[in-house]
């Protein structure tokens with residue numbers, strides 16, 4: 001699935017300006033970097049002036065007077081350049097890395113605040129490429145490129161003024177060199193920005209493809225589809241290749257033109273300078289100093305083109321990062337906190353997935369009394385899982401309301417709500433961390449006793465027998481567990497600390513019949529005083545429930561005990577399909 005991403009226009013450069021908030025906290029490092037490099041460049045500029053003094057002084061008058069002083073000054077200049085370069089690089093490292101860290105932290109915590117609907121819509125590869133490659137480009141530009149643009153522009157300006165004071169006609173010529181460079185860079189940006197943006201998007205798609213094929217490796221192998229997946233990858237890689245070539249062609253078209261400007265200038269200065277010396281308008285020393293100084297104007301001019309190119313690259317990367325940062329978290333925390341009794345009610349609830357045209361749930365009215373276990377039964381696609389996602393606000397209702405003890409759950413602090421409600425889903429997600437860290441994910445302060453009880457309830461005591469017990473690392477890059485083991489750990493995570501409300505979406509589907517009945521026995525003790533909403537796919541799990549809600553076509557068709565509902569053909573039919 002793709003997401004709509006904005007095409008880059010030359011105006012994208014203004015996005016860079018928004019990043020100043022990230023540069024500001026590191027302004028001391030950036031200012032130090034600018035200062036040291038500016039002093040270094042200033043010192044370097046002294047060298048040609050010393051040469052001028054040498055030629056027009058001791059050399060011209062055939063004397064050794066003053067040579068020692070000039071040599072000593074040249075040595076001091078070299079040492080100064082070395083020291084300022086060292087300090088400038090240290091400041092540069094601190095600035096760049098610091099900016100990148102702030103950006104990365106902000107982006108990551110923003111991603112955590114964005115709702116499930118955002119994560120369902122965005123391919124993970126696009127998020128990954130923004131959080132890695134794009135951030136590097138932006139951080140690198142802010143910490144280096146932006147400062148160097150200022151430095152090089154000031155060097156160019158300073159040297160131009162110096163050149164004008166030495167011999168104004170040629171000095172003006174050097175100053176005018178910036179005009180074609182800026183014009184060519186502007187032309188370059190018009191072609192370059194859209195292609196650069198497209199390339200970054202395509203690389204994101206390629207990352208998604210790699211991620212999917214790594215995660216789905218088993219299925220791909222089992223169905224012998226590796227050739228097909230290879231073809232898909234080759235096709236996507238070819239698209240990236242073509243766009244990369246297109247980008248290369250644009251650079252090849254404009255770059256030599258930008259680079260030739262300083263060369264043409266040098267040729268003009270050599271001719272014009274020789275003519276001026278021949279006419280007595282300049283001394284030889286002045287010409288040598290002029291050419292030496294001009295080199296300090298050529299490098300900024302040369303690098304200004306390159307730095308502006310970097311700025312364009314950073315602009316498209318910043319645009320991609322801001323597409324995430326500008327997405328408002330639609331699920332906001334409420335102001336209230338409460339100790340819930342666990343009275344869960346749905347009042348005329350409706351829900352529609354973002355971007356869809358029809359409601360998945362409508363007119364859902366249901367009351368789950370404190371301590372009651374309500375099973376949700378319905379055909380596949382009837383909306384059971386969706387209903388459970390609304391309870392801990394992974395999605396928000398689009399109409400109606402859900403209340404806990406009469407309080408709209410949107411008025412509760414999210415952290416409070418998610419402490420009141422424990423949840424486990426059919427697909428148990430475990431993280432690359434120890435068993436204990438996985439278990440206490442929602443309750444970092446859980447005691448050893450609470451962890452032990454939760455493992456007992458979920459029949460997950462096998463965790464104690466793992467090589468390092470509860471400290472064994474599991475999840476990706478950790479010890480591999482069976483589907484049933486993973487589900488039992490996810491169930492233990494949900495019941496840890498005995499939440500007032502439990503929402504379980506078919507958490508026993510991967511268990512064998514024997515283990516399932518053991519878990520059910522243990523769960524019964526928890527469920528006596530916990531309000532529970534239990535999506536049931538297997539008829540045997542219905543035994544855990546006090547009452548059953550039959551969902552049909554996104555609404556509650558009937559509510560009653562299992563035995564009461566058995567009298568309705570619709571219920572019998574659904575159970576028969578399970």
Ligand SMILES: Nc1ncnc2c1ncn2[C@@H]1O[C@H](COP(=O)(O)OP(=O)(O)OP(=O)(O)O)[C@@H](O)[C@H]1O
Pocket residue numbers: 120353356360378379380381382383384385386387
């Ligand atoms: N992220 C989504 N975006 C759009 N539609 C969705 C999304 N997730 C589910 N749906 C649709 O919502 C409807 C209800 O899905 P849901 O998963 O809630 O059903 P279910 O009763 O739990 O099904 P099952 O028993 O097969 O798990 C289905 O038609 C499904 O296609």
